[in-house]
Amino acid sequence: MASFQGINNNIETLIPPELLITQIMQLHASISKLESLRPCKQVNSHFTHLVKLCTLPSTIDIEALPKEVQDMRDSLINLSGHAEGLLELEFSTFISLTPEPMKNVTLFPYYGNYVKLANMESKILKENGVLSPKKVAFVGSGPMPLTSIVMATHHMESTHFDNFDIDEKANEVARKIVASDSALEKRMKFETQDVMEVRERLGQYDCIFLAALVGMSREAKVKILGHIRKYMKEGGTLLVRSAKGARAFLYPIVEERDMVNFEVLTIFHPTNDVINSVVLLRKPKA
Numbered sequence: 145m146a147s148f149q150g151i152n153n154n155i156e157t158l159i160p161p162e163l164l165i166t167q168i169m170q171l172h173a174s175i176s177k178l179e180s181l182r183p184c185k186q187v188n189s190h191f192t193h194l195v196k197l198c199t200l201p202s203t204i205d206i207e208a209l210p211k212e213v214q215d216m217r218d219s220l221i222n223l224s225g226h227a228e229g230l231l232e233l234e235f236s237t238f239i240s241l242t243p244e245p246m247k248n249v250t251l252f253p254y255y256g257n258y259v260k261l262a263n264m265e266s267k268i269l270k271e272n273g274v275l276s277p278k279k280v281a282f283v284g285s286g287p288m289p290l291t292s293i294v295m296a297t298h299h300m301e302s303t304h305f306d307n308f309d310i311d312e313k314a315n316e317v318a319r320k321i322v323a324s325d326s327a328l329e330k331r332m333k334f335e336t337q338d339v340m341e342v343r344e345r346l347g348q349y350d351c352i353f354l355a356a357l358v359g360m361s362r363e364a365k366v367k368i369l370g371h372i373r374k375y376m377k378e379g380g381t382l383l384v385r386s387a388k389g390a391r392a393f394l395y396p397i398v399e400e401r402d403m404v405n406f407e408v409l410t411i412f413h414p415t416n417d418v419i420n421s422v423v424l425l426r427k428p429k430a
Contacts, residue, residue, distance in 0.1 A: 151163040159197075161204040165213055167197055168393055172220050181227040183234050191227060192218075198390045199417060206392045217393055218361075224394050232288040233314065239288075240320035246328070249293060249321065258290040259298075260418050265291075265383060266299040268424055269351065272409045274381050276300065277329045277350035283339045283372075284306045284355030287314035291353065295321070296332060302330045306349075339368060346375035356385035356395040356420050366402050373405060378429045382406070385420040388413045398423055 171194050181187055209217070210221040212248060235252050242248045249255060269275075277300065282292045285307035292305045309315050315334040322332050339346075339358065346352065351373060361363030400408060406425040413421045 159200045159202050161202060164197060164200070164204060165209070165391060167312070168194070168220070168390075169213070169216055171197070172216050172223075175223050175227075176219070181223065187227060187391045191224065194222070194224070195419070196393070198393050199419065200390065201415075202390050204390050206389070206397060220393055221357075221360060221396060225360065228357070229286065229314075232286050233317065236287040236314075236321060236364050240265055240317050244324055244327040245321040246293075248360065249288075249290065252288060252290065255290065257418060259294055260416070262291055262294040262299065262421060264412070264414065264418060265353075265422055266295065268410050268412060268422055269381070269383070272381070272426075273365070276350055277303050279283050279304045279306070279349050280351045280353065281305075281346070281349045282353040282355070284358035285309050285318065285334070286312075286355070287311075287317045289318045289322075289334075292332060293328075296328060302331075307332070307334045308337055308339055308342065309334070310336065310338050340371055343375050346372060347377045349376065349379075349380060351381045351383065352376060354382065354384045354388070360396060362396070362399075365396060365398060366404075369398075369402060369406075370404065373427055376427050378427055380427050382425045382427070384423040384425065386411075386423050387419060388421050390420045391421070394419055 171190060175181075175190050175194075178187060178190075194364055206217070209230070231253075239245050239248045239251060240392050266386040280295070280300065281307060282289065285292060286309060289307050292307055296303060296305055306316070307318065315336050319334050323329050341367050354368070354372070359368045369382075369384070376382065384398050385395070388397070403423070403425055405428070409424040411421065411423050
């Protein structure tokens with residue numbers, strides 16, 4: 145998911161790390177007190193402010209933060225992920241009930257950011273020889289599978305997409321949206337399954353996408369990366385979403401040391417209003 149992909153800012157001056165941390169901690173305290181994280185004026189205001197802060201240019205070193213701030217960051221990632229899921233579910237449910245849902249996915253507030261992220265990822269894939277994969281898996285697609293939709297309609301027009309999510313309710317709404325386009329529905333499926341339970345099937349895919357919020361802790365992420373590597377095809381690519389600097393208050397970081405027995409093709413950190421970094425890996429051929 146990429147919902148809190150941000151609001152563009154043109155401020156080139158670096159914000160002092162101490163000031164940034166103070167403001168983020170104040171926001172975390174306010175968000176923690178909210179009775180619900182469902183979309184509303186107050187929730188939207190807090191997260192809009194948070195995204196603005198996290199996309200300001202800064203020199204913050206996440207690993208050097210004291211334990212108190214690290215704990216706050218872990219909590220904030222969980223709160224942001226929960227709010228993002230609720231935002232996606234609310235909008236996807238609404239869009240699924242419109243006469244032509246696929247024509248209305250642009251109503252999602254962060255649609256433009258998904259387009260930017262997909263354009264960036266498509267460019268990176270092509271630069272590394274992934275031109276027209278036959279089968280792609282997206283792990284952690286959620287109720288608003290915009291990456292798969294944008295990729296399938298603008299970048300990989302003949303590719304088959306299998307979307308995996310642990311939430312059947314999310315998949316149910318996503319299916320309704322895609323079902324309004326009969327041609328797309330034929331090559332886009334939704335599976336309710338934990339990726340850790342998917343084994344030999346992972347060997348079918350030329351490219352696998354791993355959403356930023358699949359594996360919230362470093363330990364969980366490393367375990368998932370190892371599992372996918374074990375079962376994916378030799379020579380296949382794995383695109384992992386990460387974060388750098390202050391953006392890591394919104395999404396987990398995937399470090400190069402976590403990519404055991406992968407060939408690292410590219411690590412790209414955006415400087416615009418896209419939040420997720422992109423890490424492209426390849427499973428070496430034996």
